[in-house]
Amino acid sequence: MxxxxxxxxxxxxxxxxxxxxxxxxxxxxxxxxxxxYPVLAEDGTLPQLAPPRDPVEVVQEKYATFCGNCHGAKGGGDGVGGIALDPKPRNFRDPIWQQNTTDDRIFSVIKNGGPAVGLSGTMAAFGAMFSDEEIELLIATIRKFSAQ
Ligand code: HEC
Structure with missing residues (x-):
């Protein structure tokens, strides 16, 4: 060679x-x-692959996915999905409605649907999509729309 x-x-x-x-x-x-490829974290728990997300942010994204289509991205009751509906989706920016509606009522509507409080069935029950804690955060989101 x-x-x-x-x-x-x-x-x-x-x-x-x-x-x-x-x-x-x-x-x-x-x-x-x-x-x-960590198998276990040093303290014996499963490693956090992604940092936990801010629950408020998660709920706001879920609002956009599940509610904004009818109630509007900013809660004005003007989403495209609500155009043909009668009655119209609630306008969350209406100050009179905000003043006269309790958190308990909003909670029931979201969890069990419109018919649970005598409203239209086009407002569906979302108890399967949102945990009770998430519904509380949704209420806070809805309350904030009026101030924007
Ligand atoms: C298919 C369209 C549609 C979607 C999607 C929808 N809603 Fe509604 N929603 C309605 C309609 C229509 C009403 C009004 C019902 C009535 O006045 O009888 C309503 C009413 C409400 C009310 C008002 C209750 C009251 O006391 O006046 C709340 C609160 C509400 N929706 C929250 C939500 C939330 C939160 C989501 C998402 C998880 C959501 N809605 C998704 C159509 C929708």
Whole structure:
């Protein structure tokens, strides 16, 4: 073989040569793998893959998904999904409605639907989509629309 070719082969072998005993190499590789794909956090719990999200932000996104289509992105009762409805979706920016509506009533409407308080059935029950805690946050969101 050509001399420079031998040199190349030698270099390649040296590159992979690891003088540490087998078990030491294995331990080092395991550590590396563990760092990349942690099995358990140091305190024994499952690692947090994503940081927990702000529940207020989550509920606002869910409002946009489940409510805004009818009640409007800013609560004006003017979502496209409500155009053809009769009665119209509630306008949350109406100060008279805000003053005369209790949080308990809003809670029942969202959890059990319009018919639960004698309103139209086009206002569906959302108890399956929102936890009670999320409904409380929804009420706060609805209350804030009037001030915007
Ligand atoms: C399909 C359209 C539609 C969607 C989607 C919808 N609503 Fe409604 N909502 C209505 C209509 C229509 C009314 C008015 C019913 C009536 O006046 O009889 C209403 C009424 C309400 C009221 C007023 C109750 C009152 O006392 O006047 C609240 C609060 C409400 N909706 C909250 C929500 C929330 C929160 C969501 C999302 C989780 C939502 N709605 C999704 C159509 C909708």
């Amino acid at each position: 050509h001399r420079s070719l031998w040199l190349l082969v030698l270099c390649a072998c040296l590159d992979q040569y690891d003088p540490r005993p087998q078990w030491e190499r294995f331990a080092a590789e395991r550590q590396l793998a563990h760092r990349t």
